[in-house]
Amino acid sequence: MATFSQRLEDERKKRGLTQRGLALELKVPVSEVVFYELGDKKPDVDTLNKLADLFNVSIDYLLCRSNQRQDPNLHVKEVLSKDPVLHEFWEEISRREDLQLLFKQTRNLDAESIYKVIEIIKTIEDEERIRYGG
Template structure:
């Protein structure tokens, strides 16, 4: 699960594996192994990754479903105008933007009068 989150976070910043490896001070091959799930970062590197993406280590390591993570991120962009603008500028993954749109659609659907049909 860690490797999937790492890939999604890196892609959300539009970074290559080599650029990301440089940001956290490891070789590209080492970083590639993190994303493949073949290797886990040491504590120091894990902290660097969490700090870089401004997420908790708990977020990186916890085994949440991808759908739950995407929905939480979607709610964040809906509640924070700066994050929403970043999403519009392509700094957030398409899946998160799509989930945000689905949340909006559901909220609008629930605001209809009871006698209205779909």
């Protein structure tokens, strides 16, 4: 099983960066990168976000919580990012187990269809909250 330190080193090398080069990108001392790759230290949340952006991978992938390099819902999030209400609603309901199959299907749709599907789900959820007082 991969570890954070191994994933970090692999991603750094894929980008053709030295430890010093990565440290410059992250604006941290070289010793920090060395400690990360040795497994002696874990980066803070801001540094994890920078690493994920730099390597174009998800934080879950870096932390070995997933073998999927990208967030599978990234496309959906990008489509909905223009509508804060639907984006927030997506974030809220995307963790629901009863809707996981739907989300798996939705991520393969074009932008207009994704928007429509999430709008419909939100309308149904809103109506149920009103009907059942939730």
